Amino acid sequence: MAVARPALLEGKAPRNVFTRHDHHGDRVLDADVVVIGSGAGGATIAAELAEAGFDVVVLEEGSYYQTRDFTADTSAMVRQLYRDSGATMAIGNPPILYQEGRAVGGSTVVNGGMSWRTPDKILARWERELGLAGIARDLEPYFERVERRIHVAPMDPEVIGNDNLLLKKGADAKGWNIIGNLRNQAHCAGSNRCAFGCPTGAKQSALVSYVPRALHYGARVYADVRVDHITRHGKRATGVIGTVQGSGHRLTVRAKLVVAACGAIHTPALLARSGFRSPSGQLGRNLSMHPNVKLVAIFDEAVTGWKGAHQAFQVREFQDQGLVFAAINLPPSILAMSFPHRGAELGELMQNYDRMVLAGMLCEDTTTGRVRTIDGRPQAFYQLAEADAANLKRGVVLLSELLFAAGARRILMPFHTPDLYGPDDARRLLEREIPASRWEVVTVHMMGTARMGSDRTAAVTSSFGLVHDADRLMVADASLFPTPIGVNPMETIMALATRAAGYVIDNAARFLS
């Protein structure tokens, strides 16, 4: 039987993708637009502007990989696709480990592919409290456009794995609202390797959607280039200067418009070290993180959670209270490193790997942290709020109850405490003080450090991402979010970037002069 090709643009690198091997000295490029970062925001705006006829150059600090490069070698994938091997940390008590993708396609290459529109209540708040009048109505057609492009769809039932079916069984037993996850996938094959680069090409990350589209319409992508700073003339951004990783060659891009899409940690640092200041004083502030904790449930039966789609369902029963639950799966090595156990005890625990369900929760945070720029490098600071720690504790209890209802025999907690063996054990946790320092908190959702708004004394950019008090400088990533959004941020980033592209196209004369 005939089969389709493995994935778009597989094989030899396209002629307009340049890697470290293509640089033999310092270079200077000219372009209409230079986009820094090739993730959800950067790739989207690059594709839209390239199709509109702009001459676009995209610079990406990470390397260029194709689907065939994504293998079962977990730690190699982590080293290649994550910034600093995923060992990046926000300072606080507890410290919060966060991960950012670093490759062409950005974090969309390593995310779970959850594709949700910004919740109505969040958009209503942005309109009501943050001067973003009309943004809910404005974004509607852009959500539709993004969803079409990245093929947002529910999962095919046959690829839903046992870990997710157990999550559903528990939610149904409790009578809780659980929904099928919408993900950017074209017939997800259920390899459960989303976080290590989709090896089947089914996940429609920017790498296999917006980046090929941008290339098709003439954009040039330079991988392995770290942007040192944005050049400027007075308040006007005039281009960027970057360094080719490995060789140290300098790459200068002169452009009529500069778009920073480096994510909520690196965008404020880039702007700050390039000398841009916000009259609002908000650049680098307002960092939200959606604190995330995980717990491990052990069942009697084989689960084999690594076979099946990643996060096929989300429990939305407590979304209004800022909590969303999902089942995830991690390879043994990544799971083992999250346990405090060692020696024979670790070995005995890991023998249960095939019977484990790993479940996590996302918490919509009520406090904010900050990104400071120290010697040109960003450092995040974030102190988990007491209210959010209390909400996490409540979430852990609820999620434990769900897992016990699904048949779990034993649950390991995301802080040092005896394991739970029944729902009563879980409820007793509510009476216990759990010091903040004991929590093991991680996140992949960083937002808000160049927040948008109409008031230049309170926001860093306009609602289109144009930096207040600067000229020809835009932001197109999750830095723009004025508040956390309580769901996975990729689609909101892409919709905002598409809307920003529309603004640039509508005002092309201004930006091309």
Next chain:
Amino acid sequence: MTEYRHSNTTRAVLRSLVPVICPPEAAPFGDAIVEHMTLTLAASPEVLSRGVTAGLAAYDLGALPRYACRARSLRGDRAERYFASWEHGPTPLHVQLARGINRLMSLSCYEQPEMMERLGYRPAPWIAEVTQRRLTVYRDDVRRQEAQILAPDPLRPGVRVKRERA
């Protein structure tokens, strides 16, 4: 990626910690586990790899007052008790180092093919199987989506038009 390489001290201390941190069945892979940690540390922030190197040197020497030998020479119960004293150590730095080494070594331990095999974790053949199934069963949809990605669908009448008119 830094040019990180284990120092002799780091390598010796890590090697001595394999029986303390890894399960007994990992004993035959001790050298491979320590070598694998080189790759992880080389890809980590420099501050982390430097911190680990300095921390392990301190850990090595810290055994002298109590055991009259370096940590790298401790075996069995003595090695276990000394590591536990850092896990529950007198300062957060002791605790963080012990936790950090535990994490890094556990990662490298279960990255060994034999350790994954023991758990029945065989992702490569699974990936090959489901990839083939997708490209066969959903061939037409996959092609349609690829075509859709490149198909013209301008957001606005673009600047190309304006430039051509000019």
